[in-house]
Amino acid sequence: MTPYFLDHIWLIPLFPLAGALVMLLFGRRLANSIVSVICVGSVFVSFVYAVGAFFQLLEKPAGERVFERVLFQWVPAGAYHTASGALGNFVADWGLLLDPLSGVMILIVTGVGFLIHFYSIGYMGHEGGYYRFFGYMNLFMFAMLTLVLANNLLLMFVGWEGVGLCSYLLIGFYFKRKSAADAGKKAFIVNRIGDAGFLLGIFLISATLGTLNFSQFPAALQAGHFEVGAPVMTAIALLLFVGATGKSAQIPLYVWLPDAMEGPTPVSALIHAATMVTAGVYMVTRTNAIYQLSPYAMEVVAVIGAATAIFAATMGLVQNDIKKVLAYSTISQLGYMFLACGVGAFAAGIFHLMTHAFFKALLFLGAGSVIHAMGGEQDMLKMGGLSKHIHITWATKVLAALAIAGVPPLAGFFSKDDILSKTFEHSRGLWFIGWVTAGLTAFYMFRLVFLTFHGVERIHPDTKAHIHESPWTMTGPLIVLAGLSVVGGWIGTPEALGGSNRFEKFLHPVIATRPETGIEAAGAASRGTEYLLMAVSILIALAGIWLAWEMYLKHIQWPHHVARRFHGLYELVFHKYYVDEIYDALFVNRTKDLGIFLGEFDSSVIDGLGVDGAGWLTRFTSSVSIWWDTWIVDGSVRLGSRLVWLFSYPVRMVQTGLVQSYMLLIVVGLVGFLGYYWFLYHR
Amino acid sequence: MVPASHYFLLSLALFIVGVIGVLTRRNVIIILMSIELILNAVNINLMAFARLLGSVNGQIFAIFVITDAAAEAAVGLGIIIAYFRNRETLLADEMDLLKW
Amino acid sequence: MAAGTTLLFYFFAALAVLSAIFVVTARNAVHSAIFLITALLATAGIYLQLQAEFLFAVQIILYVGGIMVLFIFVIMLVNLDVAMRQEQFNRQWLAASLIALALGAQLLFAFWLVRHQGGVLSHAPAAAAALQPNTELVAQGLFRDYVLPFEIASILLLVAMIGAVVMAKRRI
Numbered sequence: 005m006t007p008y009f010l011d012h013i014w015l016i017p018l019f020p021l022a023g024a025l026v027m028l029l030f031g032r033r034l035a036n037s038i039v040s041v042i043c044v045g046s047v048f049v050s051f052v053y054a055v056g057a058f059f060q061l062l063e064k065p066a067g068e069r070v071f072e073r074v075l076f077q078w079v080p081a082g083a084y085h086t087a088s089g090a091l092g093n094f095v096a097d098w099g100l101l102l103d104p105l106s107g108v109m110i111l112i113v114t115g116v117g118f119l120i121h122f123y124s125i126g127y128m129g130h131e132g133g134y135y136r137f138f139g140y141m142n143l144f145m146f147a148m149l150t151l152v153l154a155n156n157l158l159l160m161f162v163g164w165e166g167v168g169l170c171s172y173l174l175i176g177f178y179f180k181r182k183s184a185a186d187a188g189k190k191a192f193i194v195n196r197i198g199d200a201g202f203l204l205g206i207f208l209i210s211a212t213l214g215t216l217n218f219s220q221f222p223a224a225l226q227a228g229h230f231e232v233g234a235p236v237m238t239a240i241a242l243l244l245f246v247g248a249t250g251k252s253a254q255i256p257l258y259v260w261l262p263d264a265m266e267g268p269t270p271v272s273a274l275i276h277a278a279t280m281v282t283a284g285v286y287m288v289t290r291t292n293a294i295y296q297l298s299p300y301a302m303e304v305v306a307v308i309g310a311a312t313a314i315f316a317a318t319m320g321l322v323q324n325d326i327k328k329v330l331a332y333s334t335i336s337q338l339g340y341m342f343l344a345c346g347v348g349a350f351a352a353g354i355f356h357l358m359t360h361a362f363f364k365a366l367l368f369l370g371a372g373s374v375i376h377a378m379g380g381e382q383d384m385l386k387m388g389g390l391s392k393h394i395h396i397t398w399a400t401k402v403l404a405a406l407a408i409a410g411v412p413p414l415a416g417f418f419s420k421d422d423i424l425s426k427t428f429e430h431s432r433g434l435w436f437i438g439w440v441t442a443g444l445t446a447f448y449m450f451r452l453v454f455l456t457f458h459g460v461e462r463i464h465p466d467t468k469a470h471i472h473e474s475p476w477t478m479t480g481p482l483i484v485l486a487g488l489s490v491v492g493g494w495i496g497t498p499e500a501l502g503g504s505n506r507f508e509k510f511l512h513p514v515i516a517t518r519p520e521t522g523i524e525a526a527g528a529a530s531r532g533t534e535y536l537l538m539a540v541s542i543l544i545a546l547a548g549i550w551l552a553w554e555m556y557l558k559h560i561q562w563p564h565h566v567a568r569r570f571h572g573l574y575e576l577v578f579h580k581y582y583v584d585e586i587y588d589a590l591f592v593n594r595t596k597d598l599g600i601f602l603g604e605f606d607s608s609v610i611d612g613l614g615v616d617g618a619g620w621l622t623r624f625t626s627s628v629s630i631w632w633d634t635w636i637v638d639g640s641v642r643l644g645s646r647l648v649w650l651f652s653y654p655v656r657m658v659q660t661g662l663v664q665s666y667m668l669l670i671v672v673g674l675v676g677f678l679g680y681y682w683f684l685y686h687r
Numbered sequence: 688m689v690p691a692s693h694y695f696l697l698s699l700a701l702f703i704v705g706v707i708g709v710l711t712r713r714n715v716i717i718i719l720m721s722i723e724l725i726l727n728a729v730n731i732n733l734m735a736f737a738r739l740l741g742s743v744n745g746q747i748f749a750i751f752v753i754t755d756a757a758a759e760a761a762v763g764l765g766i767i768i769a770y771f772r773n774r775e776t777l778l779a780d781e782m783d784l785l786k787w
Numbered sequence: 788m789a790a791g792t793t794l795l796f797y798f799f800a801a802l803a804v805l806s807a808i809f810v811v812t813a814r815n816a817v818h819s820a821i822f823l824i825t826a827l828l829a830t831a832g833i834y835l836q837l838q839a840e841f842l843f844a845v846q847i848i849l850y851v852g853g854i855m856v857l858f859i860f861v862i863m864l865v866n867l868d869v870a871m872r873q874e875q876f877n878r879q880w881l882a883a884s885l886i887a888l889a890l891g892a893q894l895l896f897a898f899w900l901v902r903h904q905g906g907v908l909s910h911a912p913a914a915a916a917a918l919q920p921n922t923e924l925v926a927q928g929l930f931r932d933y934v935l936p937f938e939i940a941s942i943l944l945l946v947a948m949i950g951a952v953v954m955a956k957r958r959i
Contacts, residue, residue, distance in 0.1 A: 661786025664718070664779050668710050668883050675886055678893045686900065689796045689836075691912065695898060697800045697833075701807050701826075703891040708811035710883030711876050716816050716862055720823045723854065724807050727830050738837040741913025743924040746839050747933055750925070753842075753849055754940045758947030760854045764861040765954030771865045772957070778870075780877050 007063070009056030010071050013100050016053050016110060017153065019046040020145035027139025036134050043138035044121040047145055051114035058107045069107075072155055072219060074099040079158070084214075092214020101155035101218060104511050108354060109152040109286060112361050116278045117145055119481040123369050124270040126477035127376060137177060137268065144170035148279050152286065157206050157216040160287065164202065164251065167280045168195045174275060175267040187263035194260040198250015202287075205243030209294070212236050221293050230297055241294055241301030244287065245308075252284030253335045254312045254342060259584055261335055265327040269372030272327060277334050277364035282357045285341045289350045296348070306346025306430070310437040313339030315581075317444035321451070322567075322578045325382050326371045329452050333408065334364055336441060340423055343438060349426035351511040355493075356419035362492045363407040363416060366485035370401040373474045373482065374456060378463070384452065389461035393471045396479045398457050400486040405453050407489040409446035409545045415493030417542075425537050435537075442541055446548030454556040694735030701728035713778045715770075719763050726756045796836055803829035814871055816862045824855050841922040 023046035031039060061069050079096035086092045102110075121141060128137050147166025154160035169192075176188030210216055213224035230237055248254070253261040264276050275281070288295060288305065295302050313336045320332030337360050344353035375382055377394050391398040407414040410421070420442060428435040461468075473479065555562045567574040576582070658669065701724055708721030730749045737745025771777060806826035813819040831846040901907070918924060929937050 659786060661783030662780060662877075663782070663785070664710055664877060664883075665879060666785075668879055668886065671706060671710065671883075671886055671890055675890045675893060678890070678897075682893065682896065689793050692898065692902065693796065693800070694833075694837075697803065699891060699894055699898070700804050702894075703887055704804070704807040704811055706887040706890065707884050708807075710887060711880040712811065713873070713875060713877045714816060714870055716858065716865070717810070717813075717819050720810055720819055720858065723823060723850075724810060724826065727827065727850075731830060731833060734834055734837045734839055734842065737839070738918065739907070739910065739912045741917030743918060743921075743928050744932075746842055746918075746921075746925055747928045749839075749842055750845065750929065751936060751940055753845060754944065757849060757854050758943050760857060761951040762947050762954065764857060765951035768861060768864060769954045775866075777865055778873060 007060040009053055009060050010102065011073075012053065013057050013071070013073060013102055013153070014075050016050045016057070016114070017146045017149035019050045019053075020142040020149070022046060023142035024139050024146060027135050027142065031135030031139055034135060036129065039135045039138050040125045043142050044118070044125060046142060047114060047118045047121045050145065050149070051118045054110040054114045057102060058111055061102055061104075061107050069104055070219070071102040072099060073102075074155070086211055086214040092210075094210065094214075094216075096156055096158040096216060098159060099155035099217075100153040102153065105286070105289060105354065106152050108358065108511070110149060112358055113145070113148050113152060113279050116361050116365050116485075117148075117274060119484055120270050120274040120278070120365060120369065123273075123372070123478050123481040124268075126475045127270055127372055128268060131268070133177065137174075140170055140173045140177070141270075141274070144174065144275060144280075148283070151283055155218055157209065157218075157291075160290075161199075161202065161206060164247075164283060164287075165199065167275070167283060168192060168199070168251070171195070171264070171275050171280055174271040175264045177267055177271065181266065183263075184266040187260070187266040191260040191264050194257050195250045198247045198257050200246075201243045201250070202247025205240050205247065208236065208240045208243060212240065218290060221291070225293055225297070232297055233299060234297060237294055238298040238301050241291075241298045242304060244291060244294070245301065245305055248284030248288055248342070249308070250284075251287075252281045252338050252342070254284070254308055254339060255315065258312065258316065258335050259587060262328055262331045262580070265325070265331050269327065269368055269375060272331070273365045273368035273372070276331065277368050278361035281334060281338055282341070282361070285338070285345065285353055285357050288342070288345045289354055292345070292350050295345070302346050302348065304346070306343050306427075306434055309339045309342030309344075309346050310427075310434045310441075311339070312336070313343060313441045314437050314444070315339075317441045317448065318577055319580050320448045321444065322574065324385050326374065326384050326387075326452060326456060327368070327382060329384075329448060330364070330367050330371060333367075333445065333449065336445060337364065337408070340420065340438065340441075343427060343434065344423040347427050347430040347434070349423060352419065352422040352426055354511060356423055359407070359415035359419040359489070359492050362485055362488040363404040363414075366400055366404040366482060366489055367408070369478070369482055369485065370397050370404060373397040373478055374401075376474050376478070377471050379470050381464075384455040386462055386464060387456045388459045388463065389457070390463075390471070391457040394473045396473060396482060400479075400482040401457065402453060403486045404489055405449040408449055409549060410442055410541055411545055411549075412542065413490075413494070415489050415491070418493030421538055421541055424541055425534055428533070428537055439541065439544060443544035443548040446545040447552050450549045450552035451556055454552055459557055459560065691735050691739045694731060698728045698732035698735070701725075701731065713780055715767055715777055715779050715782070716764075718779060719760060719767070722763075723756060723760065726752055792836065796833065799829045799832040799836070802826070803833070814875055816867060816870060817859065820855060820858050820862060823858070824851050827851050827855065838918045839921055841925045 020043075023043045026042055027039065034042075061071060064071075074097045076098050077095070078098045079094070081093055081095040083091060083093050121138070124137065124141070128134055131137070144167060147163050147170055149163075151160050151163025151167060154163055172188045172192040175191050176185045178184045179188075206216065213221065213228060215221070215224050246257075250257040261276060261281070265272055267275075295305070316332045316335035316339065320329050320336065323329045323332060337356070341353040341356050341360070344350070344356060373394065374387070374390065374397060377390070377397070378387065381387070403414070407416040410417045412418075424435060424438050424442070427438055463471075555566075579585075658665075660666075705721045705724035705728060708724060709718055712718055712721065730752055733745045733749045733752070737743065737749075767777070770782065774781070776782070803826050806822045806829060809822040810819050810826060813822060827846060827850050831843050831851075834846055835843040
C-alpha cells in the first residue's frame with residue numbers, strides 16, 4: 005500500500021502545468037486576482053504535495069529511500085547492442101524517481117518557487133501581461149520539476165529543454181525592448197551549445213551502458229567492468245559537463261546570465277538564482293557514479309568551477325547595476341558548487357545549492373523591492389541611504405549579504421565551509437582560489453549594501469518622492485527567506501562544531517562510494533585543520549566587509565582613486581574582460597557571416613541556379629517552343645501553302661486568259677508530241 | 688508537174704507563217720487573216736496530193752475546208768465586231784476575260 | 788512546157804509566201820488584207836496549175852470575193868487609226884516564232900524522212916487525165932459520195948450566217 009503522497013508524486017509537476025494551460029487558454033480573459041489564485045495556488049499545492057512526499061520518504065528506512073513510479077512508456081523498448089557488445093534494452097519511460105536528492109530538490113524548487121510566485125503578485129501587479137508572466141512561470145515550474153523528478157536522462161533532458169525555453173520566454177518578457185529580446189536569444193543559443201554536449205553525453209551513455217535509467221546505472225557500471233580513468237567515462241563526464249556549463253553558467257558558457265537580468269526580477273530570482281541554474285549541479289550529482297570513474301573529468305570540473313568562481317567575483321566588484329552584481333555573484337557561487345562536485349564533495353555541492361537558493365532568492369527579491377521603491381531605478385550609483393526609508397528590505401538584504409559572505413551562524417557559512425574544507429583536502433591551490441573568492445564575495449556584497457542603503461544619498465529628487473516600502477505580498481516572502489537564510493544551514497552543521505551533518509548523511513545513499521576517490525568515505529581531515537580553515541574563512545569574510553566599509557562608507561573617494569590609478573585594469577574588469585566582444589568576433593559574427601554567406605549562396609546560387617535557372621530554363625524552353633511552333637509547326641503549314649502556291653504557279657501562269665498564249669501552248673504541245681513521236685520511232 | 692515535195696514545202700511555209708501570225712500579232716483581225724492563211728496552206732497540200740494520187744477526194748475536202756473557213760470568218764468577224772462595240776479594243780492582249 | 792510550169796509555180800509560190808509574210812507583218816490592217824488577197828490569188832494560181840479549175844474559181848469567188856471583202860468591211864468598221872498606232876506584236880513573239888519554227892523544223896524532218904525512205908512523195912504523179920473533167924468529178928463526188936458532209940456543210944453555213952447576224956446586231 006503506497007503512501008498517498010508518494011503515490012501521487014506525479015501530480016507535483018502537473019499542478020503548475022495545469023496552471024500554465026489555463027493561462028494559455030483563458031488567461032487573457034481572467035482578472036489578475038483569478039490569475040494569482042490559480043497560478044500561485046498551483047505552486048502552493050505542489051509544495052504541499054512535495055512536503056508530504058518528502059516526509060513519507062523519510063518514513064522509509066535509510067537504505068531504501070527510493071521511490072520510482074513510471075507513468076507510461078514514452079519511447080518503446082528496443083533491444084540493441086552497446087559498444088561493448090552487451091545487450092541493452094533501450095527504454096525511456098515517463099517516470100518519476102524520488103530519492104533523497106530529488107526530494108531535497110523538489111522542496112527547494114516548490115518552496116522557493118512558491119515564495120517567489122507569491123512575491124510576484126505584488127511586484128508584477130501593475131505590469132502588463134500579468135497572466136502571461138504567471139503562465140510562463142508555471143510552465144517553468146512544470147519543466148523544472150520534471151527535470152528534477154525524472155528517472156532517466158531522456159526525460160531529464162525534456163525538462164532541461166523546457167526550462168531553457170521558459171528562461172527564454174521570461175527573459176524576453178518585455179519583448180518590446182530589443183535588449184530584452186536579444187538577451188533571451190542569447191540565453192537560449194548559449195544554452196543550446198551546452199545542450200549539444202549534453203546530448204552527445206546521453207548518446208554515449210546509451211551506447212556504453214545500454215540504459216539511461218538512473219536506478220540501473222550502478223548495475224550497468226558494474227557489469228561493464230569499467231576501471232577508474234576509463235577514457236569512455238571521461239568522455240561521457242566531460243560531455244555532460246559541457247551541458248552543465250551551458251545551463252549553470254560556467255566558463256565558457258556563462259555569458260548569457262548577466263544579460264538575463266533584462267527579465268523581471270522574480271524571474272531572475274527563481275530561474276537564475278534558485279532553480280534553473282542549479283540544474284547543472286543537480287545533473288552532475290545525479291550522474292556522480294560516472295564522474296567518480298574519471299578523476300580527470302572531476303579535476304576539470306573542479307578547476308573550471310574554481311576559475312569561474314573567482315573570475316565572476318572580480319567582475320562583480322565593479323558593476324553598478326544592482327542586478328548585474330547579483331548575476332555575477334550567482335555565477336561565482338555556482339562555481340563553488342561545481343568546485344565541490346569536482347573534488348568529490350557532491351553532498352556539499354547540493355548543500356550549497358540549497359542555502360544559495362535561499363539567500364540568492366532573497367537578494368534578488370530584495371533588489372526587486374529596492375527597484376520597486378526607486379520606481380524602476382537599478383543603478384546603485386543613483387541610490388544611497390535607503391536604509392532610512394525601506395526598513396524591511398534593508399534588514400533582509402543585510403541578512404542575505406551576511407549569509408552569502410559566509411558569516412556564522414548563517415546558512416552560507418556552513419555550506420561554504422563544507423566546500424572549502426573538502427577542497428583543502430584535495431588541493432591547496434583550489435582551496436586558495438576558493439578562499440580568495442570568499443573574500444571577494446563578502447566585499448562586493450557589502451559594497452552593494454553600502455552603496456544602496458547607506459552613505460550619501462545620491463537619489464534623484466523625483467524618485468525620492470516616491471520611495472515606499474513594498475506591500476506585504478512582497479515583504480512577506482522576504483522575511484520567510486531571511487529566516488531560511490539564517491536557519492537553513494543548521495542541518496548541515498559539521499561534526500567539528502557539534503552537529504552531525506545530517507544533510508550529508510541524508511544524501512549519502514545517492515552518492516556512490518569509491519574508496520579511491522570518494523571524499524565522503526575518507527573525511528580524514530583533522531579537527532585542527534577544520535577549525536583553522538573555518539577561522540580563516542571567517543577572517544577573510546570580515547576583511548572583505550571591513551574593506552567595503554572603508555571604501556564605500558568612510559572614504560568614498562577611494563573607489564574613484566583606485567579606478568583612476570589602475571585605470572587599465574579597471575576598464576578591463578568593468579567591461580567584463582571583453583569576453584562578450586571576443587565571443588562576438590570569434591563566434592557570433594563568424595556565425596552571422598556564415599549565415600550571410602549561406603544567404604548569398606542561396607540567393608545567388610540556389611535562387612540563381614534554381615529559381616532563376618528554372619525561370620531561365622522555362623524561358624529558354626518556351627523560346628525553343630516558340631521557335632518550333634513558328635518555324636516547324638507553322639512552317640509545315642506554310643510549307644503546304646507554299647507548295648500549293650509553287651505548284652499552282654505554272655498553272656497560274658498558264659491561265660492568262662489570252663487566246664494567243666493558249667494557242668502557243670497548243671503549238672508547244674504539238675511540237676512536243678511530234679518530237680516525242682519522232683524520237684520513239686526513229687531512234 | 689512540179690514534184691509534189693515542192694508543193695508540200697510551199698504548204699509548210701505558208702502554214703508556219705500563218706502560225707507565227709496567229710501567235711504573234713495583237714490585232715485580232717490579223718489573227719483571223721493568219722488563220723485563213725493556215726487554212727490555205729492546208730488546202731494547197733490537199734490539192735497537191737489530190738493531183739499526185741489522181742483522186743478528186745482531196746479537192747472535195749478542200750471545198751469543205753473553204754466552206755468552213757468562210758463560215759468561221761463570218762462568225763469570227765461578227766464576234767470581233769460585238770467585242771469591239773463592248774470593249775473598244777482590237778488587241779488580243781486586252782481580251783483576257785477568260786482569266787476568270 | 789515543163790519549165791514554164793515550174794517557173795509559174797515558183798512565181799506563184801514566191802508570191803504566196805511573200806504575201807503571207809507581209810500579211811503577218813503589216814502595220815495597217817488594210818494592207819494586211821490586201822496582201823492576203825494577193826496570197827489567195829497566188830494560191831488560186833497554184834490550184835489552176837494542179838488541174839483544179841473548179842477550185843480555182845471557187846477560191847477566187849468565195850475566198851477573195853467573199854471572205855476578204857468581209858474582212859475589209861469589218862476593218863473599216865473598227866477603229867483603224869488607233870490600232871495602227873499601237874504595238875503590233877505581243878510579248879510572246881520571240882518564243883512563239885521560235886516554237887513555230889521548231890514545229891516547222893520537225894515537219895521538215897518528217898518530210899526528209901519520207902523522202903529518204905521513199906514514201907508516197909517519191910511516186911510519180913498520176914495522170915493528169917485522172918482529174919478531168921474536173922468540175923464534173925467534183926460535182927459527182929460532192930453530190931454522190933459525200934452528200935452527207937455536203938448537207939452538213941450547208942447547215943454549218945446556215946448556222947454561221949445566223950450567228951454572224953446575231954453577233955453583229957446592236958440590239959438582239
